[in-house]
Amino acid sequence: MLPMIADRRFVPVSAVGCDTLTALATGRTGQGLPMTDAPRRGLPPAGRFALTAALCSSVGQTFFIGLFGAEFRAAFGLSDAAFGTLYSSATLVSGLTVFWLGAVADHVALRRIAVVVALVLAAGAAVVATAATPLLFACGLFLLRLAGQGLLGHLAVVAAGRFATVRRGRALAMASYGFIVGEALFPFALALALESLHWRAVWWSLAAVAALVVAPLLYVLARPLVGDPSAEGDGDTPVAPPRIGRGRLLVDPTFLRILAVVLVPPVVVTALFLHQAAIAERQGWAMLAVGQAFALFAAAQFAASFAAGRLIDRFGVRPLLRIELVPLGLALLALGGLAPGPSLWAMFAGLGLTAGLNSVLAAAVWVEFYGTRQLGLVRGVYMALMVVSTALGPVALGLLLDAGVALWSIGLVVAGYAALVPPLATPGRTARRR
Numbered sequence: 001m002l003p004m005i006a007d008r009r010f011v012p013v014s015a016v017g018c019d020t021l022t023a024l025a026t027g028r029t030g031q032g033l034p035m036t037d038a039p040r041r042g043l044p045p046a047g048r049f050a051l052t053a054a055l056c057s058s059v060g061q062t063f064f065i066g067l068f069g070a071e072f073r074a075a076f077g078l079s080d081a082a083f084g085t086l087y088s089s090a091t092l093v094s095g096l097t098v099f100w101l102g103a104v105a106d107h108v109a110l111r112r113i114a115v116v117v118a119l120v121l122a123a124g125a126a127v128v129a130t131a132a133t134p135l136l137f138a139c140g141l142f143l144l145r146l147a148g149q150g151l152l153g154h155l156a157v158v159a160a161g162r163f164a165t166v167r168r169g170r171a172l173a174m175a176s177y178g179f180i181v182g183e184a185l186f187p188f189a190l191a192l193a194l195e196s197l198h199w200r201a202v203w204w205s206l207a208a209v210a211a212l213v214v215a216p217l218l219y220v221l222a223r224p225l226v227g228d229p230s231a232e233g234d235g236d237t238p239v240a241p242p243r244i245g246r247g248r249l250l251v252d253p254t255f256l257r258i259l260a261v262v263l264v265p266p267v268v269v270t271a272l273f274l275h276q277a278a279i280a281e282r283q284g285w286a287m288l289a290v291g292q293a294f295a296l297f298a299a300a301q302f303a304a305s306f307a308a309g310r311l312i313d314r315f316g317v318r319p320l321l322r323i324e325l326v327p328l329g330l331a332l333l334a335l336g337g338l339a340p341g342p343s344l345w346a347m348f349a350g351l352g353l354t355a356g357l358n359s360v361l362a363a364a365v366w367v368e369f370y371g372t373r374q375l376g377l378v379r380g381v382y383m384a385l386m387v388v389s390t391a392l393g394p395v396a397l398g399l400l401l402d403a404g405v406a407l408w409s410i411g412l413v414v415a416g417y418a419a420l421v422p423p424l425a426t427p428g429r430t431a432r433r434r
Contacts, residue, residue, distance in 0.1 A: 046164035047174035049221040053114065053156035054178025056214050058186050059121060059206055060148015061179075065141070067190050071199040076134045086138050088391060094145035095387025098154060099246070102380015105158045106373065111222035114155055115215045121147035122210035129203035153179070154376070154383060157363040161379075162372040163225045169364060173309025176359035180302050244374065249381055257425040258365055259385065261321055265328060265358040266386055267393035268414065269351055275397055282407065283340045293344050297352040304356025317365045321426045324361055327353035329411075329418030336408030369427065 058064050065087070073083050104113055124143025131137040156175040164171030193202050249255050272279065280290055311320060331350025334343050366378045400410060 044164050044167060044171055045221070045224040046160050046162075047167075047171040049110075049114075049218070049225060050156040050160040050171055050175035051178045052221055053152050053159070053218060054175045055182050056118070056121070056210070056218070057148045057152035057156065057179070058182030059125065059210065060144040060146075060150070060152070061182065062149070063183055064148075064186055064190070065144065067187060068199055072137070075199075076131075076137050078134065082134075086134065087141060090138055090141040091145050091149070091387060092391055094142055094150050095384050097146055098150040098380050098387075099384035100380070101151065102154055102383060103374070103377035105155060105376030105380075107376075109222075110155065110159055110225050111219045113151075114218040114222050117147050117151045117155065118210055118215035118218055121152065121214070122207045124148075125203050125207035125210060129200045129207060150383065154379060158375050158379060159222070159225055161363055161367045161375050167313055168367065169309040169312030169360065171309075172312070172360050172363045173305045175363065176305040176309075176356065177302070179359065180298060180305070184298060244370070244378075246377065246381055249378065254369055254427045255378075257427055258321075258369065259382070260425040261325065261422045262358060262362040262365060262382075263386060263389050264325055264417070265354050267389050268328060268332075269355055270390045271393040271397040272347075272351065275394065275401060278401055279335070279407070282401075283335075283343060285340060285344050289344060293348040296345060297348040297355070300349050300352025301356035301359070304353045305359055306356075308357050308360040312360060312364050317361055317368050318426055318428075320357060320361055321365060322423045324354055324357040325418035325422050327351075327357075329415035332407075332411035332414040334411075336406060336411040 069083065072078065073080070078086065120143055124140050124147060127136060127140030127143060131140055153175075156178060157172065160171035160175050161168060190202070193205075197205070244252070276290060277287070279285075280287060308320060327350040329350075331347045331354070334346035334350065337343075338346060362382070363379070366375060366382065370378050397410075
């Protein structure tokens with residue numbers, strides 16, 4: 001921190017020093033960081049963009065689209081299985097598309113790509129609003145999943161990781177807050193809207209808001225986020241890491257070791273939430289109590305995200321990466337080992353803590369080990385693998401439940417993995433690519 005500069009007070013030249021004067025003259029401080037990224041009060045520009053983009057991505061998220069499930073099935077004559085298959089197919093194709101499009105964030109100005117993605121989101125909402133056949137509906141779902149769940153969330157994390165060069169952990173936590181706020185606010189707002197509007201009118205309204213409000217807003221928020229702060233090095237590395245291709249990344253030991261930790265929470269949480277009714281039946285939980293437990297999940301997720309952002313800024317990602325699966329393991333042990341009442345709250349609290357940690361760690365870890373120059377490509381590959389793995393997780397859990405495997409046995413396996421694998425898999429400092 002420059003002495004007294006942040007308070008706009010007079011500082012003697014002797015107190016500032018030649019290095020500081022050079023930084024002021026060139027507009028850079030520290031290790032090649034832009035002056036605009038110096039610590040200051042208030043939310044940094046990267047955090048504002050990340051929060052807004054993540055919030056707007058809600059339109060393409062599962063929880064949002066699922067609220068219209070009954071209307072979609074009735075309008076297009078779909079059974080539960082047909083709707084699930086169609087939705088999963090659209091999700092899988094969109095995830096694989098992000099595998100290739102994720103790197104666009106490394107080459108196109110953020111303000112431009114953000115506008116294009118917002119317009120794609122608007123197009124998806126318009127297609128859903130006008131679709132007369134299941135095929136057109138599937139096309140609309142693909143656009144929604146690609147722009148919302150895929151690219152808008154991707155841009156939020158990439159912007160926070162690339163441009164918040166000083167308070168990166170906190171900016172990445174802001175992206176997590178955007179997702180959490182969307183999950184908290186939109187279901188209630190949509191329930192009110194559907195009481196007075198036809199579902200197609202709601203989607204037309206969403207298309208108009210995405211095109212006329214979200215696109216210009218993201219453009220304005222992204223305007224300060226220009227250039228490449230990693231051009232002269234990343235973090236504590238004086239020279240930016242060399243470029244890496246997708247093929248090499250998929251066999252890179254460091255990448256695979258990180259995946260062994262950060263892919264686990266989305267897979268397990270998705271599987272448990274999808275099969276929550278079957279688990280509730282086994283445990284004797286009332287669905288009203290399960291609904292109340294989701295509030296605890298959201299609170300734990302927010303608290304863990306908040307703490308993770310600050311801890312990463314202070315200690316880096318490695319210490320948290322080693323312990324992030326511990327709450328998840330304890331949650332699964334509680335599921336099989338505690339009485340039905342306490343097991344419900346213990347499970348949702350543990351899932352929320354790990355989900356909150358992972359929401360920040362799964363973004364910050366790529367910056368720490370691969371820098372920001374190819375952050376879009378690296379995270380695009382990760383997102384594609386996450387989509388595929390979360391599609392397989394519910395299938396695996398369903399097979400275990402159908403086979404009559406005890407919840408206690410499942411909990412022991414997950415807890416053992418959480419205790420043993422992360423400390424062994426977390427790369428050391430020498431694992432950073434050279």
